[in-house]
Amino acid sequence: MGEGSDDVSFHIVSRPSQFPTALHASSLGAAKSLDHSTPMQRLRHLFCTMGILSFFFGECGKQPTPQSPATTQTMPSGELSYSQLDITERFDDHLHLKPDDWIPTVPLNKSVPNGKDLPPVDASADEVYKAAERLSQLRESISIQSDGVYCLVCHVANTQLAKLRTPYPKCGRALLKFGWE
Numbered sequence: 001m002g003e004g005s006d007d008v009s010f011h012i013v014s015r016p017s018q019f020p021t022a023l024h025a026s027s028l029g030a031a032k033s034l035d036h037s038t039p040m041q042r043l044r045h046l047f048c049t050m051g052i053l054s055f056f057f058g059e060c061g062k063q064p065t066p067q068s069p070a071t072t073q074t075m076p077s078g079e080l081s082y083s084q085l086d087i088t089e090r091f092d093d094h095l096h097l098k099p100d101d102w103i104p105t106v107p108l109n110k111s112v113p114n115g116k117d118l119p120p121v122d123a124s125a126d127e128v129y130k131a132a133e134r135l136s137q138l139r140e141s142i143s144i145q146s147d148g149v150y151c152l153v154c155h156v157a158n159t160q161l162a163k164l165r166t167p168y169p170k171c172g173r174a175l176l177k178f179g180w181e
């Protein structure tokens with residue numbers, strides 16, 4: 001009987017082993033169908049994620065755009081309207097000048113009456129010079145290749161920037177930075 005029970009127990013053991021095989025087969029089939037759907041789902045999920053991400057990034061990218069005009073609006077616009085008090089009569093005057101040539105300049109406050117930041121026409125030479133020196137300091141902080149020098153009291157200009165802050169022989173005042181544009 002011990003053998004028989006062994007047989008039964010063997011059968012019992014062997015039978016359930018068939019169930020997992022069947023289950024395994026069905027789960028394999030399910031897994032196979034899952035294998036087909038999973039990449040699709042992953043792709044769909046990826047596209048959804050990308051869509052959401054691009055939406056957020058798009059929103060983030062959009063946000064600084066309205067800010068930039070605001071920052072440019074806060075920039076002082078009229079501050080550098082004049083960086084010198086004299087001008088030459090023509091734009092290309094300096095192109096024909098030799099290093100030692102001096103060209104007559106015209107005071108801006110005479111050609112632009114009541115011009116912003118310009119000293120009054122009847123201002124003293126010292127007053128005008130002080131105003132021009134401040135403007136020259138501003139201009140000296142910007143490197144402009146074509147800039148020259150001028151004496152705003154004698155109303156003459158020269159193309160050689162090397163003469164900057166050296167005294168003009170006629171009046172002894174330091175030459176200031178001059179733009180030809």
Ligand SMILES: [Zn+2]
Pocket residue numbers: 151152153154155168170171172173
């Ligand atoms: Zn001078």
